Amino acid sequence: MNFSLSEEQNQIRDSIARFVQENYAFDQRNAVVAQEHGFSAQHWQQFAELGWLSIPFAEEHDGFGGGPVDTMVLMQEFGRGLVAEPYPATVLLFGGLLQEGASEAIKGEYIPKIIAGELQGAFAYLERQSRYVMTDIATTAAKQGNDWVLNGEKTVVLNGGAASKLIVAARTAGEQADESGITLFLVDAASDGIERTTYRMTDGQEAANITFNNVSAEAVIGSEGEGSTVMTPVVDAAKLAVCANALGAMESLNAQTLEYCKTREQFGVAIGSFQALQHRMVDTFSACENVKSLLYRAVCAAQDNGEDALRSLLALKVMVGRAGKLIGGEAIQLHGGMGMTNELSVGFYVKRLMIINTLFGDADYHQQLFAKLVNAPAEAASAAKAEAA
Amino acid sequence: MHTRLSEEDLAFQAEVREFLGEAWTSELAATCGNKATMKEGHEEWQRRLYKKGWMAPHWPVEHGGTDWTVTQSFIYNQERASAGAPEAIPFGVTMVASVIIAYGNDEQKAKFLPRILKSEDWWCQGYSEPGAGSDLASLKTRADLDGDEYVINGSKIWTTYAQHANWIFCLVRTDNSGRKQEGITFLLIDMKSPGVTVRPIDTIDSFHHLNEVHFDNVRVPVANRIGEEGKGWTYAKSLLVQERLSIAEVADSKRGLARLREEAREEVNGGRSLLDDPLFAKRLTDIEIELMALEFTELRALASIAEGKEPGPESSLLKLQGTEIQQAIQELRMDVAAYYSGTFQGDLSAQALGHDYAGAAQQSYFRGRASSIYGGSNEVQKNITAKYVLGL
The missing domain is CATH 2.40.110.10 (Butyryl-CoA Dehydrogenase, subunit A, domain 2)
Structure with missing residues (x-):
């Protein structure tokens, strides 16, 4: 057992921390977010040169061959600086799905382009009616000759404006919310029949609603009807990664709030000397440590593909959602009127944490999945057996 | 970063299970659980630990401790708790002994430590x-x-x-x-x-x-x-840190929660198991998620002690969160026992009053109110955390 980072992981962390320090001061970040698509193409090239875009990919496709701990380190540091570049959308989701399910030919063609910073991608899974059930898909794909033709609408496609390629989850069989019968398609975003409406999320990132009107797909990713088996491990890995991102944001936000309470004076003393405020800051510190503990737990379990992997991932997503709201809410409150302004970055951190809560399903949704898992007689029995064995 | 168990760890786990299987018998559990015989019961349990060489795992080897790794201590504690066996009564072996070892003179060490190991003094x-x-x-x-x-x-x-x-x-x-x-x-x-x-x-x-x-x-x-x-x-303060770590009782809460789940599964309300009641499921899983986090907070603290570092700031939270979780489990168990949580058990057989666990639930609920008071009340823990960890 060991919770230390390797030499290589420390280097990744340090180099991202340096990047954040040099490029992500408050005004710099505002300038980045104001650019087209909400991020800096120049930063993206820098990520490519520094090798960050290669981290989760297999070595045979020019990747670094990193695991969950490497992704955690990177995403946590990105979270601290509220980095706006679309790493989760392009690398973790779009790239992750290619790596998990695409043919060797497609991997060989596209993964090196992602790593080189030449390709932006997005994963279009959500629909207006789906809420948090990722398999609730009404978009259809039907075979016409050799082509698959898509019809339907996808919503809140993160990085959906900048992406030149999309992976689209569509129904090819079964009922609307069935887990089977979903197929993933690689689609060129410039195809005929695609209409994109782009907009910004509250944290500045760009998303799109995309309609598909008889759009021909470029390729099937994974097997027909088996899209869920490709999506599940990729989305689970992305959940871990966004939770690491949330931890970085929480740590930064707590540090900013603490600093403010030590310097802001009222009634002739620093407001941090008031016990009512001190106890609230202990609560937010405590929430942040809980997130860190569950993140380490879930990352270690994912790395070993252990029995605890799903259980600790679900617990983590619940905790991140709840702790994010607590820490965000307290940060605004303890900053007083200044917490309401856009002159400080507090609000931007709060918004990022709120978006991470909803991403892939919020705390309540994940708690229901968690309860179903741990209360199932089989699970309880096998846990009891494992303890007694 | 990893939490895999090595071959040696797995062999150690098997040894702990074998020992517990032989030494922690149902007769001994009954003796410890009875108010009238608890002293004899605990002394006998501690003699069995002593015979195995495990009475004082955290002591230096020269005084009769073990050289367990952090992982082994963790495994031992998990196995002990999941078997329902108690920790050694802490006042001697954990508390005063750590002060004697750190600050006592040779005569004091020679006089008191062997008697503590053999449970000759209480x-x-x-x-x-x-x-x-x-x-x-x-x-x-x-x-x-x-x-x-x-x-x-x-x-x-x-x-x-x-x-x-x-x-x-x-x-x-x-x-x-x-x-x-x-x-x-x-x-x-x-x-x-x-x-x-x-x-x-x-x-x-x-x-x-x-x-x-x-x-x-x-x-x-x-x-x-x-x-x-x-x-x-100065001496007393070093002991308070030890005390706060041991009060968290994470492994024991894990067992308590698993037991509570099974008790709730058997409770039927209007034809439906309590576990299928969404409000109950929410309360149960709220606790479980906090406990899963605290388990790793403890591991993080242990790992940093093992590396020779001071435990990180997270360890100041162990007492606070550990006792909050204990109390939440105790409270929920009273709710599972429903009417029977309010029946005065006295010396009557609990079974006669409806639920075999109701008496135990009631006693641990009321006794457990003390855990947020002793060892420095939880509000004082927050003051300490604010001062020494957050620098306020």
């Missing part, structure tokens, strides 16, 4: 006083030097198991002139000394564990003083 802790609770440093019990003896006058309160103890470790005041943290001295006092009286305190859990201990001109040899006169606060 220790209690003389810290709190009627006027010194969470504000421990306000203590007033006096020790006046008279030749080579101190003469002790004053009272200690909330002294757990003083009725069983033959030794008490005490903080006493030897000087009033400076800051209240100065002038405190750490003494070991024989409970059979003339002038020591123990009075039971009747508590809401109907179980005699708390006492008042009164000292009326009790003479204590200077040889029973730990370290220097007036330095007792």
Whole structure:
């Protein structure tokens, strides 16, 4: 057992921390977010040169061959600086799905382009009616000759404006919310029949609603009807990664709030000397440590593909959602009127944490999945057996 | 970063399970669980631990400890708790022993440590006083030097198991002139000394564990003083850290929660198991998620101690969160017991009143109210965290 980072992981962390320090001061970040698509193409090239875009990919496709701990380190540091570049959308989701399910030919063609910073991608899974059930898909794909033709609408496609390629989850069989019968398609975003409406999320990132009107797909990713088996491990890995991102944001936000309470004076003393405020800051510190503990737990379990992997991932997503709201809410409150302004970055951190809560399903949704898992007689029995064995 | 168990760890786990299977018998569990025989029961359990060499795993090997790794300590504790076996009563082996090992002289080590290992002495802790609770440093019990003896006058309160103890470790005041943290001295006092009286305190859990201990001109040899006169606060503080780590009882809460789940599964309300009640499921899983986090907070603290570092800031949260979780489990178990949680169990067979766990649920609920008070109340823990961790 060991919770230390390797030499290589420390280097990744340090180099991202340096990047954040040099490029992500408050005004710099505002300038980045104001650019087209909400991020800096120049930063993206820098990520490519520094090798960050290669981290989760297999070595045979020019990747670094990193695991969950490497992704955690990177995403946590990105979270601290509220980095706006679309790493989760392009690398973790779009790239992750290619790596998990695409043919060797497609991997060989596209993964090196992602790593080189030449390709932006997005994963279009959500629909207006789906809420948090990722398999609730009404978009259809039907075979016409050799082509698959898509019809339907996808919503809140993160990085959906900048992406030149999309992976689209569509129904090819079964009922609307069935887990089977979903197929993933690689689609060129410039195809005929695609209409994109782009907009910004509250944290500045760009998303799109995309309609598909008889759009021909470029390729099937994974097997027909088996899209869920490709999506599940990729989305689970992305959940871990966004939770690491949330931890970085929480740590930064707590540090900013603490600093403010030590310097802001009222009634002739620093407001941090008031016990009512001190106890609230202990609560937010405590929430942040809980997130860190569950993140380490879930990352270690994912790395070993252990029995605890799903259980600790679900617990983590619940905790991140709840702790994010607590820490965000307290940060605004303890900053007083200044917490309401856009002159400080507090609000931007709060918004990022709120978006991470909803991403892939919020705390309540994940708690229901968690309860179903741990209360199932089989699970309880096998846990009891494992303890007694 | 990883949490894999090595081959050696797995072999150790098998050894622990084998030992527990043989040594922690249902007869012994019954003896420990009965109010009238708990002392004999715990002493017998501790003798079995001693025979195995596991009475004091955290001590240095030269004094009879083990050289377990962090992972092994963790495995032992998980297995012990999941078998339902208790920790050794902490006042001797965990608390006073850590002070004797760190600050005692050779004679004190030779005299007391072997007796603690063999459970020949039962220790209690003389810290709190009627006027010194969470504000421990306000203590007033006096020790006046008279030749080579101190003469002790004053009272200690909330002294757990003083009725069983033959030794008490005490903080006493030897000087009033400076800051209240100065002038405190750490003494070991024989409970059979003339002038020591123990009075039971009747508590809401109907179980005699708390006492008042009164000292009326009790003479204590200077040889029973730990370290220097007036330095007792420093020694006591090191012990408080140990105490707070052990109060968290993470592994025991895991077992308590698993048991609660199975009790709830059997409870049927309107034809539906309590586990399928969404409000109940929410409360149960709220606790479980917090506990899963705390388990790793503890592991993080242990791992950093093992690397020779001070435990990180996260360890200050263990007492706070550990006791909140214990109380949440106790409260939920009372709710599972429904009407029977309110039946006064007394000495009646619990079964006769409806639920075999209702009596235990009730006792641990009321007894458990103390956990957020002792070892420094949870509000004081927040003050400590704010001051020393957050720098406020």
